[in-house]
Amino acid sequence: MVSEWGVWSDFAGGFIYGPCDSTRAAEAARDELIEQGEDSDDLRVRGLCPDHSDEAQPADACEECN
Template sequence: MSAAPPCAVHRVPDRRGPRATAVPLPSCGGGTEYGVWDEGAGGFVYAADCATDSGNWAVNLLAEDPDAELSVKAVCPDHQEQPAAVCEDCYGDEDESS
């Protein structure tokens, strides 16, 4: 098995190793912040400008707590405490008007 390639945008080496399937990564893009979302904590516990960097951090957390429910998600640029795809502050008004 060959090593995973580094981030194409930031050139950060992917060090997730065998835990890569436990912490899949979104495609990294410039200008987006990516965070480690911890379901138990109910929020982001780490954020960086690179999805691979956040993924590496997540597997370190999994080594300490194998039962943690972690994922890497894009951070909302306007509400850093929420994931971009499901930001309650950005999309909440749309739901109320339906």
């Protein structure tokens, strides 16, 4: 079960903000990054792998778990 969330950038190839303790907090961070000029099409909220969050792995595509 995912308990931490972050803002993922495909362009950067990883999380650029996080961890956040809720999707709401991560969405607010995403909105702030967009207001600062980041590309809205590039940013999305993703869960961090609960076993590998210290390595900033996404829960749905963790390189260690999958």
